[in-house]
Amino acid sequence: MSVLGWVGTLGRRTRSMLVILGQIARFLGMLITRTGIVVKRPRLVVQQVHFIGNYSLVIIVVSGLFVGFVLGLQGYYTLNRYGAEEALGLLVALSLTRELGPVVTALLFAGRAGTSLTAEIGLMKAGEQLAAMEVMAVDPLRRVLAPRFLGGVIAMPILAAIFSMVGIMGGWFVGVVLIGIDTGAFWSQMQNGVDVFDDVLNGVIKSVVFGVAVTLIALFEGWQCRPTPEGVSRATTRTVVAGSLAVLGLDFVLTALMFS
Amino acid sequence: MAPRYNGAMSQSVSPDENALLSLNHVTLGYGDFTVLSDLSLTIHSGEVVAMMGGSGSGKTTIMRAATGQLAPQSGTVHVFGQSLSNISAQGLQAVRQRMGVLFQHGALFTDLNVFENVAFPLREHEPPTEAEITDKVMQTLDAVGLKAAAHLRVSEISGGMARRVALARAVVRAPELVFYDEPFAGLDPISMGIAARLIRRLSDRLGCASVLITHDVAESFEIADVVYLVGQGELKAHGTPASLADSTDPYVRQFLDGQPDGPVAFDYPVTPEFERWCQRKGLDR
Numbered sequence: 001m002s003v004l005g006w007v008g009t010l011g012r013r014t015r016s017m018l019v020i021l022g023q024i025a026r027f028l029g030m031l032i033t034r035t036g037i038v039v040k041r042p043r044l045v046v047q048q049v050h051f052i053g054n055y056s057l058v059i060i061v062v063s064g065l066f067v068g069f070v071l072g073l074q075g076y077y078t079l080n081r082y083g084a085e086e087a088l089g090l091l092v093a094l095s096l097t098r099e100l101g102p103v104v105t106a107l108l109f110a111g112r113a114g115t116s117l118t119a120e121i122g123l124m125k126a127g128e129q130l131a132a133m134e135v136m137a138v139d140p141l142r143r144v145l146a147p148r149f150l151g152g153v154i155a156m157p158i159l160a161a162i163f164s165m166v167g168i169m170g171g172w173f174v175g176v177v178l179i180g181i182d183t184g185a186f187w188s189q190m191q192n193g194v195d196v197f198d199d200v201l202n203g204v205i206k207s208v209v210f211g212v213a214v215t216l217i218a219l220f221e222g223w224q225c226r227p228t229p230e231g232v233s234r235a236t237t238r239t240v241v242a243g244s245l246a247v248l249g250l251d252f253v254l255t256a257l258m259f260s
Numbered sequence: 261m262a263p264r265y266n267g268a269m270s271q272s273v274s275p276d277e278n279a280l281l282s283l284n285h286v287t288l289g290y291g292d293f294t295v296l297s298d299l300s301l302t303i304h305s306g307e308v309v310a311m312m313g314g315s316g317s318g319k320t321t322i323m324r325a326a327t328g329q330l331a332p333q334s335g336t337v338h339v340f341g342q343s344l345s346n347i348s349a350q351g352l353q354a355v356r357q358r359m360g361v362l363f364q365h366g367a368l369f370t371d372l373n374v375f376e377n378v379a380f381p382l383r384e385h386e387p388p389t390e391a392e393i394t395d396k397v398m399q400t401l402d403a404v405g406l407k408a409a410a411h412l413r414v415s416e417i418s419g420g421m422a423r424r425v426a427l428a429r430a431v432v433r434a435p436e437l438v439f440y441d442e443p444f445a446g447l448d449p450i451s452m453g454i455a456a457r458l459i460r461r462l463s464d465r466l467g468c469a470s471v472l473i474t475h476d477v478a479e480s481f482e483i484a485d486v487v488y489l490v491g492q493g494e495l496k497a498h499g500t501p502a503s504l505a506d507s508t509d510p511y512v513r514q515f516l517d518g519q520p521d522g523p524v525a526f527d528y529p530v531t532p533e534f535e536r537w538c539q540r541k542g543l544d545r
Contacts, residue, residue, distance in 0.1 A: 123370075127365070127367060127370065128363050128364075128365060128367035129367050129368075129369055129370075131329065131363070131367065132361070132363055132367035134329070134356075135327050135329065135356055135359070135361045136356065136361070136380070136381050136384065137353045137354075137356035137357040137384075137385065138380075138381075138384045138385075139353075143384070
């Protein structure tokens with residue numbers, strides 16, 4: 001292929017990428033303008049928080065626990081070289097609240113709840129359920145998608161908090177119970193070193209941003225997919241790939257802004 | 261209700277201000293492919309109208325235009341006296357609230373049970389009390405013979421039962437204009453007869469207009485006031501069932517008698533998209 005051909009291909013891909021970004025931004029606008037449903041029918045949102053959040057609990061808790069175990073082990077071996085193993089609690093807590101909690105939760109969320117949302121919306125589209133709603137004068141964006149969007153955005157920080165909490169307990173179990181670090185030192189170092197605003201709040205902000213990104217991508221993929229089994233399957237795959245990449249990219253940007 | 265047509269076989273019908281639905285010289289299609297050209301028809305309250313034609317003749321496309329899901333390529337569509345051409349989103353919502361639609365494949369909500377599916381339109385629009393919803397839903401389910409299936413999930417009922425649930429959902433709000441897309445497909449002979457009589461009874465009782473989009477000649481001719489026959493991209497004939505049954509028009513005869521040979525095209529028409537596909541593949545049409 002000639003240089004001009006490459007440039008042409010690059011231009012086309014850039015243009016199509018910008019078109020998709022524009023469509024996602026418009027889709028986000030359409031969802032935000034319909035979030036008033038939370039006031040009129042809060043039960044729809046509560047149902048989604050339950051569906052998205054509660055059903056993701058097992059994977060979040062188990063993953064958080066094992067991440068905490070590994071952090072405890074790895075942290076101890078590193079800190080031990082410098083005789084600073086009492087700082088294990090601080091290391092585990094900072095790692096989880098600032099980075100691992102929001103990021104790993106969002107990646108798991110994309111795989112568990114994101115794919116479920118995409119498949120659900122895609123299958124509703126394939127089964128003409130969304131078209132049926134439109135013809136019944138029911139706006140599917142307001143009735144179906146907006147509650148799911150809010151449910152995802154609300155569930156994500158709660159899940160990230162649970163992940164971090166369970167992870168800290170995992171780190172405590174390995175460090176204090178198995179290895180024998182002083183329990184008072186473990187907790188007091190954490191208490192002194194973790195700042196509510198700089199560390200915890202920034203972690204919460206991150207998880208809210210990831211919640212918006214992953215839920216938005218999942219719903220957009222379901223809404224835009226071809227209403228066929230193959231179309232739904234591809235959209236589900238795209239949700240995981242695009243959702244995970246968006247989380248990692250946004251994490252870099254947010255970390256640079258918050259902790260630089 | 262007495263039929264308003266005397267069996268005339270023309271390609272256009274004069275617009276009527278009292279019509280619930282009127283299509284005036286409408287051309288319908290998808291992209292650059294035209295499905296139906298210069299179609300005109302009017303439907304009044306209390307009428308049962310059968311829209312018939314072969315597969316792919318554009319019957320469902322007419323319904324999509326009438327419900328505002330598809331904009332016509334030319335011509336105007338009026339529903340309840342309002343043109344859909346420049347209607348606002350709120351206006352379209354208001355028009356749709358007065359309609360009911362039975363989708364070809366039911367389009368039932370799979371996460372809801374039978375009762376909740378039928379209750380769905382009631383809950384979404386100015387919901388009455390829970391007791392009123394229950395009464396209305398159970399009455400409607402009783403009318404389609406599925407009162408005792410109210411608790412079942414959609415995955416637990418047969419295809420024929422699902423169509424009856426969809427039928428109940430389409431009429432539960434007593435709409436003024438109801439579209440039934442293939443209402444008899446997948447029904448056993450007994451259910452088919454009951455569904456046909458139910459549609460007729462609803463039209464007579466509620467005074468609503470019913471538009472049946474169907475292939476089924478026997479059941480449709482039994483309950484319809486007017487039959488429209490579309491094919492080859494146009495309205496081929498319209499009139500009362502009796503006038504069409506007596507017709508000597510070769511197109512009408514072939515369709516009603518199910519003869520294999522005649523003017524009714526069996527082959528899917530060549531579209532510009534197909535021509536482009538052939539060109540890309542290097543195929544000679």
